[in-house]
Amino acid sequence: MGRNIETIQFNALKEVASHFRKVLTGDHTPEKEFILFFAHNGTGKTRLSMEFKDFNKPEGDFDTLYFNAFTEDLFVWNNDLENGVTRMLQLNKDSKLFIGLQDLEMETRIGKLFQNYVDINFFIDYENYTVTFSRNVVIDGNTETVENIKISRGEENLFIWCFFIAICEIAIDQVNSDDDTGAYNWVKYIYIDDPISSLDENKAIAVACDLANLIQEIKNEGSKIKTVVSSHHSLFFNVMFNELKNKAKHKAYYLHSKNNETYTLQDTGDVPFFHHIAIISQLKQVVDSGDIYTHHFNTLRSILEKTASFFGYDKIDKCIQGLDDEVLFERALNLFSHGKYSIYDPKEMGADNKDLFKKIFDGFLAKYEFYLPEIFNKQQEAV
Known part of the structure; x- marks a missing residue:
């Protein structure tokens, strides 16, 4: 097995973001369709995702649909502290992520993804930008619906993830159709930072496979959209790598930071990078x-x-x-x-x-x- 492996040092995360964009656009290198990289917590993965997202911000050119900790913060619980009855997830209506939701059949799109993970119903109030949840339970042999429940942290993460993936699917459709009026026709990149949290290993594998399918869908449809995925989760990384290594042109890296002063990016080669x-x-x-x-x-x-x-x-x-x-x-x-x-x-x-x-x-x-x-x-x- 060849060991002539590329290793590059950077002085700032913005330089890493620039390198990723060059890899994806084929600037001095063969063009790639997606980048997958592993990095430990504390390395700067989330900051790197923001550097990538904001790379052309001074020119007003927004081109990245991103998922990271800030995306999760766009969903906040209203626990109805006064009455403790109507609990709902509030969406930040000022975010560009939620543009034009009313016309996009989000319940159907999210539901087909969400039901693969959990048995929970949800309803989106588009006027008030809220989501309520319910669950069917069997009591004394009868099925009853419990309304306005607060779902677990893991279930919430999965819902937000499915919400985001549904928007990615819409963006792919709109970009492929050259729809100038689409809410997400500006998307050139999808950047996903660490989608795994509060999940057991089975769901981590399921999320990795679903994401791999999305990236494969982007390739199969000849979409112009490029993808970056980062993770600190070794199992997730390895599943993603193995699912896509022969299906799309890609780069897989290990990102290391020394005291948050310099950053080193190493190509992992033709085998998945193992955490240990x-x-x-x-x-x-x-x-x-x-x-x-x-x-x-x-x-x-x-x-x-x-x-x-x-x-x-x-x-x-x-x-x-x-x-x-x-x-x-x-x-x-x-x-x-x-x-x-x-x-x-x-x-x-x-x-x-x-x-x-x-x-x-x-x-x-x-x-x-x-x-x-x-x-x-x-x-x-x-x-």
């Missing part, structure tokens, strides 16, 4: 720097547990079996990976324990020979 490989790479950086804290034993133990699970081992000690001082290593892992060593109360290790950590980590890497991304030791300046 990213963590191992970060631990290697920690070991190389010498800034090893006690809580890093928690991280190392987590990696050993995932490796043991992959190989079918019943205990993590099998991962260090055969190494010199394996008994000492096992004791150290059990002692220092205790929950009291929290990332929120970091304590730097003493020299002896740092040396012990390095020996365990280096022995583990030597035994399993993971291929680590070049992102931490081979960086190219962005052009």
Whole structure:
């Protein structure tokens, strides 16, 4: 497998946004239909989505339909605190996302998506920009409808997600038809930042598959719309990658930030990027720097547990079996990976324990020979 993998360093998120636009438009590179990238929480994914969205804002050129934490904030609960009876989700009518909803058959479009995840009914009041929910329940053998319920956080996230995807479908239809009067005919890009929150793994897979189908629909219809998707969720990322890797021209990346001062983008190549490989790479950086804290034993133990699970081992000690001082290593892992060593109360290790950590980590890497991304030791300046 070739390892001549592209790695680029940027000094600001706006530069990353510019790079993404160039990749999607074929500026000095083969044109791509979508970008998928993995980044840990705190890297700046949401800020990057806003930089991408606002890239042409000074010229008044809005071209990006986006989903991120700010999109979710456009939906706010009115819990009827006075009476506790009529609970509703209030839409921010000033948002461009909700332009012309009355004419777009949103209940039908959202409903066909939402019913794939949950058994909840909803009604949109277009005049007041509110959504109410109801659920059918069986009481004493009779089916009754409970009105004005407040749905769970996970159900709310799914509803907002389905609402957004329904609007994406409308945008695709309008752009493809060259409808100059359409509410979403301005859309050139769809940018989706971390659609996964408060979801179990089954629903995460379902959301990834539905999104992959949407991107495939964009390609099949010959649409001009390009897509960017980011995630911190390794399962979601891998499902998306595998669903689309042979179906659309794409780029898959890993985005890393060093102290929010520089940003490094690495092409993941022709295989999906695995979360534990990213963590191992970060631990290697920690070991190389010498800034090893006690809580890093928690991280190392987590990696050993995932490796043991992959190989079918019943205990993590099998991962260090055969190494010199394996008994000492096992004791150290059990002692220092205790929950009291929290990332929120970091304590730097003493020299002896740092040396012990390095020996365990280096022995583990030597035994399993993971291929680590070049992102931490081979960086190219962005052009």
